[in-house]
Amino acid sequence: MIPAAFDYVRVSSLSQAIEFLRDNPDGAKLLAGGHTLLPALKLRLASPELLIDIGSVAEIKGIEIGETHVKIGALTTHSELAASEPLNEIFPIFRETGSVLADPQVRNRGTIGGSLANADPAADWPAVVLALRAKIQIAGATGPRFVPAEEFFLDIFSTALEPDEILASIQIPKPKAGTRYAYRKIRHPASGFAVVGIAIAVRTSDGVVDEASIGVTGATNHAFVGKEASEFLTGKVLSQDNIDEAARILGENTECLSDRYAPAEYRANLVRVELRRALLELS
Ligand SMILES: Cc1cc2nc3c(=O)[nH]c(=O)nc-3n(C[C@H](O)[C@H](O)[C@H](O)COP(=O)(O)OP(=O)(O)OC[C@H]3O[C@@H](n4cnc5c(N)ncnc54)[C@H](O)[C@@H]3O)c2cc1C
Structure with missing residues (x-):
């Protein structure tokens, strides 16, 4: 739990930070809140030669x-x-x-x-x-x-x-008037990170969806947009049948990760369940 030795510099502008990055293309890491980087240093998952502390850069x-x-x-x-x-x-x-x-x-x-x-x-x-x-x-x-x-x-x-x-x-x-949002997450019991997380923005007029946008995290290698499910919802009412179908489409189009806590099939079910719950909140 002791990091490898590194140099440390605190910068006060973006241009200074960029200069340090350019001068140390392989060996430098930016430090912001440190809540991911510091544990990684302690576990020696990362061993940069230089830490560039950007915490005082007012412009960002x-x-x-x-x-x-x-x-x-x-x-x-x-x-x-x-x-x-x-x-x-x-x-x-x-x-x-x-x-x-x-x-x-x-x-x-x-x-x-x-x-x-x-x-x-x-x-x-x-x-x-x-x-x-x-x-x-x-x-x-x-x-x-x-x-x-x-x-x-x-x-x-x-x-x-x-x-x-x-x-x-x-x-x-900025959103059009009447856009509503939901974020639903199944928390990993140890870390609190999302086993699956669904963010959704929906705008309806007279009960019909004008625009829908779905962001998914936790399920695959990287967060992605649930495009097919959003397209399906557009022009439809948020009925139970349409919500179920959107959830089915999202689940079907998601190649889920598998790990000891959540096998792919279980994750795919969480994707469906969490989208359904998010849409029900907004219906
Ligand atoms: C116990 C614990 C529980 C957590 N639970 C959750 C959770 O439930 N959900 C969740 O989303 N996160 C969770 N996190 C992660 C947390 O949100 C981190 O703070 C975040 O992921 C990293 O932000 P940071 O500012 O601490 O970045 P740092 O740790 O400082 O940096 C992280 C990485 O990003 C790079 N970096 C930082 N800022 C920039 C920038 N502006 N430009 C380019 N590169 C940059 C760094 O070089 C480093 O590689 C958890 C962390 C811990 C320790």
Whole structure:
């Protein structure tokens, strides 16, 4: 439980952090909340030569409510997301998800940027940013670029970030009036991570679904959009039969992971059950 030796530098700007990353392409790691990285260092699952502490970089902190978008800085903690009144007035799913993520200690230190960049297949925020059709703002030496959340998660612990890039913010288009949200999660009893987690955004007019967007985590190597189930729901009423069919479609299109706690077949059943429950909450 003792990490290998490393150098440590605390930076105050994104450009400084990018410079350190570029100068140490193989040996540097960014440190945000540390609630994933520090345990990994202690277990020697990671042994970087240099830790670049970005915790003081003011330009990637906080929540801005703009005209057309909401911008969430990468360093915003899970607790800040759950507690922000202006954010939850628009997207109450941040309170719903933030309050079931880990425990208060982790929520007070862990950041949304760290969670998304780490891309744990069982992390909660990836499902939410997918359901909200967010864009991920990435800072690098050649300037910022934006990647749709749907293209950001590539594989287990793997994202569209290059080694010398930093996740700077999450930008979410403001929803049309009447959009409603749900996040449902089956918690792993030991870690609290999602065995399966489903985030959903649905807008109905006169009882008929105009738009539906489903983000799924925990089930496969990386979080993904339940496109076929969302398409099925569009133009339909949220009746018991349609909800059951959407759940069946999502289950059928999900190649589930298998582990000692949850074999693939059990996980696929959780995917169906949790989507059904989420949709029933919104019907
Ligand atoms: C006991 C425990 C229970 C947990 N339970 C849950 C849970 O139920 N659900 C859940 O979703 N998570 C859970 N977590 C994970 C937690 O949410 C972490 O805080 C989060 O995954 C990582 O955020 P961080 O800010 O701590 O990142 P760090 O640990 O500092 O960094 C994690 C990784 O991301 C990289 N990184 C960090 N910030 C950036 C950035 N801005 N740009 C590019 N790369 C970056 C780092 O280099 C590192 O590789 C749990 C953690 C613990 C210890």
